[in-house]
Amino acid sequence: MARLLVVDDEANLRRVLCALLGADGHAVTEAGTAGEALAALGSTEFDAVLTDQKLPDGDGLQIVTALREREPSPPVIVITAFATVELAVEAMRLGAFDFITKPFLPEAVRAAVRRAAERAELQRENARLRDEVQRLAAAGQLVGDSTPMRALRHLVARVAPSAATVLITGETGTGKELVARAVHALSARSRGPFVAINCGALAESLLESELFGHEKGAFTGATSSRAGVFEAAHGGTLLLDEIGDMPLAAQARLLRVLAENQVVRLGSTTPRPVDVRVLAATHRDLPAEVREGRFREDLYYRLAVALVNVPPLRERRDDVPLLAQGFLARFAAASGRPQLRFGPEAIAALRAHDWPGNVRELENLSERAGLLAQGDVIDESAVRAWMVPRPGGATAPAVESVSAAGEECRERWLGALPDRIELRGLLDELERELLMRALREANGVQAEAARRLGLTRSDVAYRLRKFGLGGPEGAGAPPGEGE
Ligand SMILES: Nc1ncnc2c1ncn2[C@@H]1O[C@H](COP(=O)(O)OP(=O)(O)OP(=O)(O)O)[C@@H](O)[C@H]1O
Ligand SMILES: [Mg+2]
Numbered sequence: 001m002a003r004l005l006v007v008d009d010e011a012n013l014r015r016v017l018c019a020l021l022g023a024d025g026h027a028v029t030e031a032g033t034a035g036e037a038l039a040a041l042g043s044t045e046f047d048a049v050l051t052d053q054k055l056p057d058g059d060g061l062q063i064v065t066a067l068r069e070r071e072p073s074p075p076v077i078v079i080t081a082f083a084t085v086e087l088a089v090e091a092m093r094l095g096a097f098d099f100i101t102k103p104f105l106p107e108a109v110r111a112a113v114r115r116a117a118e119r120a121e122l123q124r125e126n127a128r129l130r131d132e133v134q135r136l137a138a139a140g141q142l143v144g145d146s147t148p149m150r151a152l153r154h155l156v157a158r159v160a161p162s163a164a165t166v167l168i169t170g171e172t173g174t175g176k177e178l179v180a181r182a183v184h185a186l187s188a189r190s191r192g193p194f195v196a197i198n199c200g201a202l203a204e205s206l207l208e209s210e211l212f213g214h215e216k217g218a219f220t221g222a223t224s225s226r227a228g229v230f231e232a233a234h235g236g237t238l239l240l241d242e243i244g245d246m247p248l249a250a251q252a253r254l255l256r257v258l259a260e261n262q263v264v265r266l267g268s269t270t271p272r273p274v275d276v277r278v279l280a281a282t283h284r285d286l287p288a289e290v291r292e293g294r295f296r297e298d299l300y301y302r303l304a305v306a307l308v309n310v311p312p313l314r315e316r317r318d319d320v321p322l323l324a325q326g327f328l329a330r331f332a333a334a335s336g337r338p339q340l341r342f343g344p345e346a347i348a349a350l351r352a353h354d355w356p357g358n359v360r361e362l363e364n365l366s367e368r369a370g371l372l373a374q375g376d377v378i379d380e381s382a383v384r385a386w387m388v389p390r391p392g393g394a395t396a397p398a399v400e401s402v403s404a405a406g407e408e409c410r411e412r413w414l415g416a417l418p419d420r421i422e423l424r425g426l427l428d429e430l431e432r433e434l435l436m437r438a439l440r441e442a443n444g445v446q447a448e449a450a451r452r453l454g455l456t457r458s459d460v461a462y463r464l465r466k467f468g469l470g471g472p473e474g475a476g477a478p479p480g481e482g483e
Pocket of ligand 2: 176177241281
């Protein structure tokens, strides 16, 4: 059975076609004009369209062109009383599936519809396969075969298809954003947009405007109207990252949006309906934030409909080898050394490490390894030299502890050096590497990188110039440039 749309302005002919195709078990919808047909096509999915060529308000070929842009687009069979070769060629060129001349034999119509329905089914099958590939790819990005990781993938697959809000918790760098992307990819909204906003990175006033949008003149500097991320994520998924850092005023507004499924831009009174699935992520202990009065209890319950906790890497050490070799393979391929890998002792050392920065820290180390490794197999001492300890847990070291950390790094580095070195090259390489790392961790913000390095901003700029690195984008420049 196929869902068919029959378009003809002649009621009699429409009735004949409907009776004929209805008797074959198809579900037939009728339209008398091109306008009616396009309206029906906008609201319902059809497997095939049968249209007269001459319509009171246009032309059957218009339907063909209008549908060509659609995905999926049902095949169109054009029926005409004025069959000319030119017309047939034109119809096919525009993308018509078939062409029938009046007067027609019932069997000709039946056969054309059968072929069209088969084509539609093939198209659907293709779309299904494509979706499946996308879903597998998204799920496959969550690398790891440890028991906790399998449980996590299982949970993600279970909560994804529902419309429920999901609260994703876990330490920094554990993969919360990746989990959010997997939830989106495995949901019915996977073809819609995925939009993420970091609620902790923006000043209070800016955050509300980013979330909900604003009208021109809503505040000083609002020179034009802008949609917020809720509108941008319409039909898809919105990740509210670092939700634990959201100021209370914004929390109140957010709660209203979630309750009403509509946003009101700043400086406006017009509500705009939005269809968005919300995911939230935080490294904070939200119930504790609630107890301390920094997070609204009602919002917490509204967000935590489903809870997904991403365990720290030290609680799933079995994932370390797979992740490390995988990251290294990626970076090594990018620098033209695909044979590079971690040796068994190096892997053992990586497994034993506590990874306060979790998967991101391991990823960074692998990138360093991809850049700096000497031979094809990376040994334990090299790995230890690159494992920069970060005292004080997952966060960046406090200013007081920087010199202590520096002391410890120095000991490790000096201990790992061979007897003969190329001092100048080594110092340059180290300086360049530390600069790049600080910039990466500061998301390219030079002032923040300067703070991490204990340098002034102009000093950072000077050193970047020295290495021929104009800015964060320059980080991929070939080593040795500017020496
Ligand atoms: N299981 C995993 N498989 C492959 N890559 C991973 C995995 N988990 C994390 N990553 C990678 O590690 C990095 C950090 O992940 P992500 O940004 O998702 O962490 P996060 O928990 O959101 O961190 P933060 O709290 O700092 O925002 C990303 O580059 C991500 O691709
Ligand atoms: Mg994140």
